[in-house]
Amino acid sequence: MKLISWNVNGIRACVKKGFLNYFTEIDADIFAIQETKLQAGQLALELPGYEQYWNCAERKGYSGTAIFTKKKPLSVRYGMGIAKHDTEGRLITLEFPAFYFVTVYTPNSRRDLSRLDYRLEWEKDLLAYINELDQRKPVVLCGDLNVAHQAIDLKNPKANAKNSGFTKEERERMSAFLACGYVDSFRLLHPDREGAYTWWSYMNNVRARNIGWRIDYFIVSASLKKAIRSAEIHPEVLRSDHCPVAMTLVPDAL
Structure with missing residues (x-):
């Protein structure tokens, strides 16, 4: 499962820069995006x-998330159910038979x-939300965690x-999150890899010099560790200041 x-x-x-070409080529089973920056009805993909x-x-032209999936989920939830957090379109949860799939755009x-x-409060509430899901079935969390x-x-x-x-x-908040029983898939498979970044400033040609940050993740419940076959970063994809990140799960291990 890609x-x-x-x-x-x-x-x-x-989309104007060729999003659909990449989308078609990668042929993912589930494809999540963050920072969509649009309102309902402004784009028909x-x-x-x-x-x-x-x-x-x-707010117009701000934040927003989306998920595209080949398999229809059992249920869909938008936001955490906390009013002060749910006006910026930062979270979607899809429930599948074997796991929850959550995409997040952290403030x-x-x-x-x-x-x-506010961001630390948001993350505290996010952890409580993910823990609640994890009590029912494993969680795959992805997105720009900033x-x-x-x-x-x-x-x-x-x-x-x-x-x-x-x-x-x-950084401490991220450490606390992982300590609650979650795994950073990329660091699990590539603990010592340097120069692996997912975001670069548009200033001073820093992307060409690979002066970047790794702030986009796939994080999974520890119970899914054995299902991870690969965790990759695709810096060659240039249509945003971020690049895509990928994870492949082995279906038989789910």
Whole structure:
């Protein structure tokens, strides 16, 4: 089972840059996107063979998530069920027989860290939500989590020690999440791989020099570890400031 997650940084712009070519070529069983930046009715994607689920922010041109799946889910849920978190279209949950599939676009704490407190509260509530799901069946969580967990996950850790996405508080929150029985699939299979990034600034040609951050993830319940066959990053895909991340699960192990 092939799973893809990609922050497209505006799906309408990404479509103009060839999103559908990549989508068709990769032929994923489930394909999740974040930062769609649209409202309902602004784009009609023709994706034969796929069910589509969209969660749009109330604010125009902001945030938003979507999931495209070949197999129809047993149930669909938008948001966490907490009003203050559910206006920005940041979460979709699909229930399948063997697991829950959740895509997330974690709030950015902003350059001046003015949204750090809210972001930490959001993550605390997200963990409670995922734990609740995990009590029923395993969880596959993917998306732009807006944090480089360890120093190996960005090019310049010392220079960014107090910056959004690499603060002590954000990294500790990620560690606490994983300690509750979840696994970062990429680091499970590639614990020492350096230079593996999923986001690069548009400034100063940093992508060509691979000065980036790994902030996009597939995280799974520990009970699914044996089902992970591969976890990959596709930096060659250039249609966004993020690149897609992929995970393959072995169906027989689910």
